[in-house]
Amino acid sequence: MPKLSKSPTYKAIAEALWQSNPISKQILGICSALAVTVQLKTALVMGLALTFVVAFSNLVISLLRRQIPRNIRIIVEVAVIATLVILADEFLKAFMYDVSKQLSVFVGLIITNCIVMGRAETFAMGNPPWRSFVDGLANGIGYASILVGVAFFRELLGSGKLFGFQIVPESFYAAGYHDMGLMLLAPGAFIMIGLFVWLEHTLLKDK
């Protein structure tokens, strides 16, 4: 049996999760990422929805890759992605109506998320189905982990809660602690991402 770390599947996962983790390295798909990071719950749902879409769009496109004529491949890719996004959107509306209201238009905007399109175009068009599926899964999880990371700090600092549960104790507020309102607004997300990137650059440089 070949070593696990040598297999192409493993390499695809490692590549997606760490070496070229979507937001900070590829700068792609940052669009829809930030608006949903005020609360952990919405960020997690958004991450899962994106993982679902990118994994299955990779799988479907990889299965069809020999049948798709080169000239119209973009249209086919958009059609596949749009179908999956509509499925995810309708599912959320049916089973998690509150969250879907909070996510508002941002689930729909997964269609224009550059990660999904980028993976379909660069990976799924040239690799077998299973490996493409795993690549999609790993890219989705890499993206979700950053969303959840940003949301963790924004919810904790902005409203003193995690997943809606109070974390900062009442005695802190009594002693004069205030939640940082800025974190709940748009600038908080930008600054948080900037700091994340700084941290990551510093860590990677030391290696």
Add this chain to the structure above:
Amino acid sequence: MENLISIFVNSVFVGNILLAYFLGMCSYLSVSKNLQTSLGLGLAVTFVMTITTPANWLLYHYLLAPGALSWAGLPDVNLGFLKLVLFIATIAGIVQIVEMVIDRYSQGLYNALGVFLPLITVNCAILGAALFMVERRYTFAETMVYGFGSGLGWLLAIVAMATIMQKLRYADIPEGLQGFGIRMIVTGLMAMAFMLFSGITL
């Protein structure tokens, strides 16, 4: 009328589609290094958004919305779930037509905007504006103002960013923060400045 002015001011400043809703970040981050290019892309986005958002309003309200097909004798049909596909197709189609028209009639404009037009199809700000227009239940007049205002707001943000980046070339930035990091933080500060306009009521 007052309502329209307040939608306009809101879409340019307080509810700026880039700085408050994070839409159109992809092209914003890749282009905002150069003032000339930023201005060109900003103009192209404003132009396309002013056309596509009202066009999508018409299509949505006469084809997809619940009860929209009553003119065809099908009052119970609700095709709302198709709006994503229809909006994307409309945007791609209109961008293509706009490109051909300005190529034919205005060579100067084509030279200025031509390269940017294909990029715009995948700009999420444009799809985002169409989706917000549905969610906020704007009327047709409001949609026209909103589409133009959002485009203008995006133009303002990207041009401001490009000029700031030119100044920052001479700044002493910590090494890990150079490039992407400092741009996010500058964008954050800019977003804060734009939010100050929320104190103004008409």
